[in-house]
Amino acid sequence: MTKVVALIPARYGSTRFPGKPLASIAGKPMIEHVYTRTARAETIARVIVATDDERILQAVAAFGGDAVLTRADHPTGTDRLAEVAATLDADLIVNVQGDEPLIEPRMIDQAVAPLQANADIGMGTLAGSIDQLEDFYNPNVVKVVRDLNGLALYFSRAPIPCSRDLTGVALEQQLADLPLLRHIGLYVYRRQLLLDYPTWSKTCLEKLENLEQLRALERGIKVHVALTEYSCHGVDTPADIARIEALTDDNTRPQDPR
Secondary structure: OOOEEEEEEEOOOOOOOOOHHHOEEOOEEHHHHHHHHHHOOOOOOEEEEEEOOHHHHHHHHHOOOOEEEOOOOOOOHHHHHHHHHOOOOOOEEEEOOOOOOOOOHHHHHHHHHHHHHOOOOOEEEEEEEOOOHHHHHOOOOOEEEEOOOOEEEEEEOOOOOOOOOOOHHHHHHHHHOOOOEEEEEEEEEEHHHHHHHHHOOOOHHHHHHOOOOHHHHOOOOOEEEEEOOOOOOOOOOOOHHHHHHOOEOOOOOEOOOO
């Protein structure tokens, strides 16, 4: 059996929202919502919060969770996860973002399944449908195109795929008939690949697009993009808390987003 461990990077010093993992949502810190929902995924054997702050470590311990303190100087969450992964006996490591309190557990299983079935796949991630054309043209919405086997061809902030000839209404009609995909930032790594990742230099396309996953794609790593019907509801600023709380039920547990 493949052993799968989920790691949740949780940094206290967010520029736009300091202390974000400890923000209260329906009476519980956000990191507890993420942790609890991640643990419900059928493929996950263990969940660990990787944090650089003692306050987050204590908050996780208070609700009975598992957390480890990492170095504070990691440039990215991936580097933080690699530090923890080096101490683990696991085949696959799942990177679950710490600001997704409504994470649907089945999304994790959808991303993990292809790597369990095919040893040639080095990484896995998710994508959902783009329903609004304004999202297709929005550089803050990362797009992805896949090959016929579900492997990533490219990730971009640009509107991809792009039509060379069509414009206006004709273009919009063609786009409506295509499976336009929004990338969802949940990742599955083979353990050794995650350990190697921070040692690789940033690539040209990664720097241009400011998309870390291109570092693997440019090196020929097979990145599987599983499709999901579920949505994400991330927290970026304090104003997002009220929106998330509006989606919680009477038992103060976030509902499954559909």
